[in-house]
Amino acid sequence: MNETLPDNAGYVAAAYLVFVALLLIYLSITAYRLRNLERELSELSELADGEPKVPEPAAEGTSSP
Amino acid sequence: MYGTRLGPLSLVTVVALVGAFGLAAFYAPMDADQGFSQKIIYVHVPLAIVTLCGFVFGAIMAMKHLRTRDPRYDLKSYTAIHMSLVFGTGALITGMIWAKASWGVWWEWREATLVSFLIVFLLYCTYQPLRFSIEDPERQARYASVFALTAGAFVPVNFIAVRLADAYIHPRVLTTSGSGLTPEMNVAFFGAIIAMGLLFATFWKLEMTNKHTRFQVRALKRKLGGDDVTIGGGRSAAPRYIEGPDGR
Numbered sequence: 001m002n003e004t005l006p007d008n009a010g011y012v013a014a015a016y017l018v019f020v021a022l023l024l025i026y027l028s029i030t031a032y033r034l035r036n037l038e039r040e041l042s043e044l045s046e047l048a049d050g051e052p053k054v055p056e057p058a059a060e061g062t063s064s065p
Numbered sequence: 066m067y068g069t070r071l072g073p074l075s076l077v078t079v080v081a082l083v084g085a086f087g088l089a090a091f092y093a094p095m096d097a098d099q100g101f102s103q104k105i106i107y108v109h110v111p112l113a114i115v116t117l118c119g120f121v122f123g124a125i126m127a128m129k130h131l132r133t134r135d136p137r138y139d140l141k142s143y144t145a146i147h148m149s150l151v152f153g154t155g156a157l158i159t160g161m162i163w164a165k166a167s168w169g170v171w172w173e174w175r176e177a178t179l180v181s182f183l184i185v186f187l188l189y190c191t192y193q194p195l196r197f198s199i200e201d202p203e204r205q206a207r208y209a210s211v212f213a214l215t216a217g218a219f220v221p222v223n224f225i226a227v228r229l230a231d232a233y234i235h236p237r238v239l240t241t242s243g244s245g246l247t248p249e250m251n252v253a254f255f256g257a258i259i260a261m262g263l264l265f266a267t268f269w270k271l272e273m274t275n276k277h278t279r280f281q282v283r284a285l286k287r288k289l290g291g292d293d294v295t296i297g298g299g300r301s302a303a304p305r306y307i308e309g310p311d312g313r
Contacts, residue, residue, distance in 0.1 A: 006101035011166035015105040015159040016086070019112070022155045026268065033275060040282050047289040 067273040078267045081260035088253035096250075102166035107253055109163055111261035112156035113182060117220050119149030119265055120189060124217020127210035139206040140304045142213050144272045146192055148265060153186045177230045181223050188216050196302040206304060276303070 089107035096103035123145035130138035160179065161171045173179060195212055199205035246254055 006095070008100060008102040008166045011102055011162050012104045015108055015162045018158045018162065019108050019155055022151065026151060030271065030275065033279075037275070037279055037282060040279070040286065044282060044286050044289065047286065 067270055067277050071267070071270050071274060074263070074267050074270060078260065078263040081256070081263050085253065085256035085260040088256050093250045093253040094247060099167055102163060105159060105163040105166065107257045109156060109159040110254070111258045112152050112159060114258055115261045115265045116149045116153040116156050117185070117224065118262070119145050119152060119269075120185070120220050121217050123149065123213050124220075127213035127217065130206065130210045131214065136206060136304060139210060140276060141273065142210060143196075143304050144269055144276065146189060146213060148269050148272060150186070150189055150192075151268075152261075152265060153182075153189070157183065157186060177227045181227045185216075185220060185223055188219070192216070193302045197300065200300055202305045 086107065089104055093104075093107070095101060123142045126138045126142035126145060129135070130142060160182075164173060164179070165171050192209065192212060196205050196209050199208055
C-alpha cells in the first residue's frame with residue numbers, strides 16, 4: 001500500500017475526513033432540530049383541531065334519545 | 066421566506082465542491098516543496114477565508130441591526146457568526162493536521178497566522194455566552210450587535226497586522242505579488258474558495274429557514290393556545306423575536 005500512496009497521504013485523508021465529518025455532524029443536528037420542529041407542528045395541529053370550543057347547535061327536527 | 070432557491074443553491078454547492086476537490090486531487094500538480102500534504106490547503110485555506118468573511122458579514126448585519134433595530138438583521142448576524150464558528154473549527158483542525166504533516170508539530174505558538182486566527186476564533190466563542198447571559202431579548206440583540214461589530218472590525222485589522230509581521234513560517238497563498246501556486250493549482254484553489262463560499266451560503270440559508278420556520282410555528286402556537294403556551298423555552302442565546310405567520 002505504501003508503494004502506491006504518496007507520503008503524508010494519511011494526513012491529507014484525515015483533513016478531508018474532518019471536513020466531511022463536520023458536514024455530517026451539522027446535518028445531523030439540523031435533522032434533529034427538524035424533528036423537533038415537526039413535533040411542534042403536530043402540537044400546533046392538535047391546538048388548531050381543538051379550537052372550536054362552542055358546540056354546534058343541533059339541527060331542528062332532530063332529537064337525541 | 067429564506068427557503069426560496071435553497072434547493073438549486075444546494076445542488077450548485079454540491080457540484081462546486083465535488084468539482085473543486087476533484088480538481089485539487091487530479092488536476093492540480095503535486096507541490097515540489099511540500100509534496101502530497103500540500104493538498105490540504107484546498108480545504109484548509111478556503112475554510113479559514115470563508116470563516117473570516119463570515120465574521121465580517123456578521124458585523125455588517127449587526128451594524129444594520131443597530132441602525133434599523135430590525136430584529137431580522139440580528140438573526141442574520143447571529144446565524145453568520147454561528148456558521149463561521151463551525152467553519153472555523155474545521156479550519157483549525159485541518160490546519161493542525163497540515164502543520165503536523167509539514168512541520169512535524171500540531172501547533173506552533175511562534176507563528177502569528179495561527180495564533181491570530183485562534184485569538185479571533187476564541188473571541189467569537191464568547192459571543193454565545195454573552196448572548197446567553199442577557200435575558201431581555203431586545204437588550205441581548207443590541208449588546209450582541211455591538212460585540213459583533215467591534216469583533217468584526219478586529220478581523221481585517223488583525224489580518225493586516227499579521228501580514229505586516231516580518232517573521233513567519235506559515236506559507237502565504239494569497240499575496241499581492243502572485244500566489245506562489247502554479248496556474249493549475251490556482252484553478253483548483255480558487256474553485257475551492259468559491260465552493261466553500263457556496264457551502265457557507267447554503268448552510269446560512271438553511272439555518273435561517275430553520276429558525277424562521279420555528280419562529281413562525283411558535284408565533285402560531287401562541288396565537289392558537291393563548292398565554293398558556295410557553296414560547297422560546299426560557300433563556301436562550303439565540304434571537305427570540307416573535308413574528309406573525311405572514312413572516313413580517
